[in-house]
Amino acid sequence: MPTLVKRLLAALVIVLLLIAMNSYMSEAGLFGFGVPPYYARVIMLAGINIILAVSLNLITGFTGQFSIGHAGFMAVGAYSSAYLTVYYAQAWERSLGGMVGGSLAHALIFLLAILVGAIVAAVAGLIVGIPSLRLRGDYLAIVTLGFAEIIRIVILNIDKVGGATGFTVPGYTNFLWVGAFAVITIVIVYNIVHSDVGRALVSIREDELAAEAMGINTTHYKVLAFVISSALAGMAGVLFGHYTSFLSTNDFQFIRSFEIIIMIVLGGMGSLTGSVFGAIVITIMPELLRQLPGDLSRYRLVVYSALLILIMLTRPQGILGTREFGLSWLKRARRRPEGDKPVGTGGVPIAEQEPPSAIDRAKEVKNQ
Amino acid sequence: MDTFVQQLINGLTIGAIYALIALGYTMVYGILRLINFAHGDIYMVGAFVGYFLAFQLGFATGPSLVGLTVVLIGSMIAAALVGMAIERFAYRPIRKYARMTTLITAIGVSLLIENLFVARLGAAPRAFPQLLREQSYTLFGNAAISKSQILIFAVSIALMILLQWVIFKTKVGTAMRAVSFNLNSAKLMGINTDFIISFTFALGSALAAAGGVLTAQYNPQIDPLMGIITGLKAFVAAVLGGIGNVPGAVLGGLLIGIAETFVVGYGQNVGVPTTFRDAVAFAILILVLLFRPTGLLGSTVQEKV
Numbered sequence: 001m002p003t004l005v006k007r008l009l010a011a012l013v014i015v016l017l018l019i020a021m022n023s024y025m026s027e028a029g030l031f032g033f034g035v036p037p038y039y040a041r042v043i044m045l046a047g048i049n050i051i052l053a054v055s056l057n058l059i060t061g062f063t064g065q066f067s068i069g070h071a072g073f074m075a076v077g078a079y080s081s082a083y084l085t086v087y088y089a090q091a092w093e094r095s096l097g098g099m100v101g102g103s104l105a106h107a108l109i110f111l112l113a114i115l116v117g118a119i120v121a122a123v124a125g126l127i128v129g130i131p132s133l134r135l136r137g138d139y140l141a142i143v144t145l146g147f148a149e150i151i152r153i154v155i156l157n158i159d160k161v162g163g164a165t166g167f168t169v170p171g172y173t174n175f176l177w178v179g180a181f182a183v184i185t186i187v188i189v190y191n192i193v194h195s196d197v198g199r200a201l202v203s204i205r206e207d208e209l210a211a212e213a214m215g216i217n218t219t220h221y222k223v224l225a226f227v228i229s230s231a232l233a234g235m236a237g238v239l240f241g242h243y244t245s246f247l248s249t250n251d252f253q254f255i256r257s258f259e260i261i262i263m264i265v266l267g268g269m270g271s272l273t274g275s276v277f278g279a280i281v282i283t284i285m286p287e288l289l290r291q292l293p294g295d296l297s298r299y300r301l302v303v304y305s306a307l308l309i310l311i312m313l314t315r316p317q318g319i320l321g322t323r324e325f326g327l328s329w330l331k332r333a334r335r336r337p338e339g340d341k342p343v344g345t346g347g348v349p350i351a352e353q354e355p356p357s358a359i360d361r362a363k364e365v366k367n368q
Numbered sequence: 369m370d371t372f373v374q375q376l377i378n379g380l381t382i383g384a385i386y387a388l389i390a391l392g393y394t395m396v397y398g399i400l401r402l403i404n405f406a407h408g409d410i411y412m413v414g415a416f417v418g419y420f421l422a423f424q425l426g427f428a429t430g431p432s433l434v435g436l437t438v439v440l441i442g443s444m445i446a447a448a449l450v451g452m453a454i455e456r457f458a459y460r461p462i463r464k465y466a467r468m469t470t471l472i473t474a475i476g477v478s479l480l481i482e483n484l485f486v487a488r489l490g491a492a493p494r495a496f497p498q499l500l501r502e503q504s505y506t507l508f509g510n511a512a513i514s515k516s517q518i519l520i521f522a523v524s525i526a527l528m529i530l531l532q533w534v535i536f537k538t539k540v541g542t543a544m545r546a547v548s549f550n551l552n553s554a555k556l557m558g559i560n561t562d563f564i565i566s567f568t569f570a571l572g573s574a575l576a577a578a579g580g581v582l583t584a585q586y587n588p589q590i591d592p593l594m595g596i597i598t599g600l601k602a603f604v605a606a607v608l609g610g611i612g613n614v615p616g617a618v619l620g621g622l623l624i625g626i627a628e629t630f631v632v633g634y635g636q637n638v639g640v641p642t643t644f645r646d647a648v649a650f651a652i653l654i655l656v657l658l659f660r661p662t663g664l665l666g667s668t669v670q671e672k673v
Contacts, residue, residue, distance in 0.1 A: 146650030
């Protein structure tokens with residue numbers, strides 16, 4: 001079958017699946033079966049977290065630029081779009097609804113809100129990225145964290161979006177939106193990583209100086225990855241805000257950024273399927289721990305953090321490392337029972353990261 | 369002018385606390401290149417150990433200098449042990465792995481301590497017993513300095529001098545400097561690097577605990593999450609001064625303390641709301657790093673291929 005047909009078919013299957021899932025997740029259910037609201041909530045948050053983790057993986061996992069400010073861009077997206085939907089959406093929906101019908105007008109306006117959220121977050125990413133990305137490693141990390149906190153405190157002081165009391169937002173998001181944008185995010189990041197841009201990004205991660213010596217404009221690519229990553233985080237923020245229907249700056253504290261980092265490290269940095277996996281695990285784990293018997297459930301967050309440390313101690317490269325989980329992976333695993341050497345998928349040479357070789361260690365020591 | 373001096377005193381008080389905590393961050397970073405995110409929680413643990421010591425040993429009933437000394441030293445020792453335990457069981461096994469892994473582990477340890485304390489003691493703030501008869505002395509003009517502020521200055525200066533002595537005049541200190549210069553070479557020279565790293569954690573944790581008890585005298589309210597934002601700002605102070613640099617940490621801490629107090633005191637005159645208090649540390653940090661990428665006193669490192 002030609003690739004194009006294959007891809008179109010795949011897209012069709014995904015769309016149909018999403019629509020079926022969406023009605024299954026709604027209150028009415030599908031053929032009389034529905035997901036209880038509590039589970040639906042966990043699934044929705046997992047979907048939003050997938051977008052966040054995959055987008056952060058682009059800048060941190062593939063480009064190797066350590067950002068702990070993702071929650072800030074999420075906040076920018078959430079608040080800018082909420083401003084639009086709260087103050088303008090109703091009027092627009094009324095005038096547009098007369099032309100194209102109510103539900104389509106509704107969808108178009110939410111789509112616009114998502115676009116606005118993504119664009120504003122991208123602009124914020126550009127403003128933050130250009131100066132910060134000159135810094136490296138831990139310095140970049142702390143500066144992105146600082147910017148995110150500043151963004152949060154600035155929003156806290158804008159009375160138009162609720163300030164400290166919070167901001168009530170219409171609940172537009174349903175599973176179809178989250179699912180569709182999670183798929184779109186994965187496709188976007190997958191395509192970037194497997195393009196020549198992606199090769200440039202990975203080369204920056206592997207050795208920035210060498211990449212520069214090979215003629216790669218490292219600043220350009222780093223900022224590009226950062227802006228795309230911010231835009232996607234902003235999109236997740238839009239979906240999050242319009243799902244919870246209430247925005248408070250407390251939702252975007254740096255602990256949130258940490259959570260997203262934990263997802264990608266847990267899943268394996270530089271692995272897209274790993275990010276998806278990590279996002280699902282980190283969303284579900286605290287909820288599962290609610291089931292702990294009796295008094296132990298009070299300690300669920302203690303158990304959660306202990307598990308986190310334990311995973312890092314036993315599997316420091318994350319659950320998937322830099323590998324991708326997929327059908328080809330299963331095939332390869334069968335062919336070579338012990339073959340865990342990460343062979344770059346799709347032609348991207350991905351070097352084994354962990355544990356660092358003696359040469360890397362020596363180089364690191366020398367660079368210090 | 370009076371208010372200016374007053375603000376300066378208050379700023380230096382907070383700054384001295386930040387500096388004490390920042391020292392721990394900077395020492396650990398200098399040796400392991402690890403951002404010890406659990407350090408802010410050690411500060412909290414120090415305050416809580418002090419709280420329980422004061423009640424258990426019967427010092428909570430009234431102010432006493434003996435009580436204060438015992439509580440201060442007791443909580444420093446306890447925090448040192450906690451710091452060493454964290455290093456031994458969480459950080460040592462993963463020392464050879466990538467930075468990201470150690471960082472997530474540090475975040476995990478931080479969450480573990482916070483959640484453990486919230487689960488055991490509840491998140492509600494507790495009143496720390498006053499071990500010092502609070503009294504205010506008027507300086508020139510109307511500026512005043514309280515006894516607890518004097519205590520903070522005296523203890524933190526004493527501890528910083530002690531630290532300086534340990535680092536530059538003792539054998540252990542020489543070993544610490546050697547390890548921070550190059551861990552592997554230090555090991556080849558016969559230095560027991562594991563011991564030195566453990567010692568560094570103990571030292572840093574003790575300083576943070578002292579900061580915890582001192583803060584609790586100045587502002588007698590402690591809760592299990594008090595270490596998060598204070599720890600973060602102390603870390604910013606360490607980076608601001610040049611991470612890995614001991615005098616830099618003190619300088620950074622004092623600067624951030626003063627800047628914060630000035631935002632609260634004068635910000636409204638120029639249209640900056642007091643809530644920007646928590647943002648100003650980051651704003652200064654970003655500005656400084658853009659012009660001096662290794663901090664105020666940090667040395668520039670030539671990058672080699």
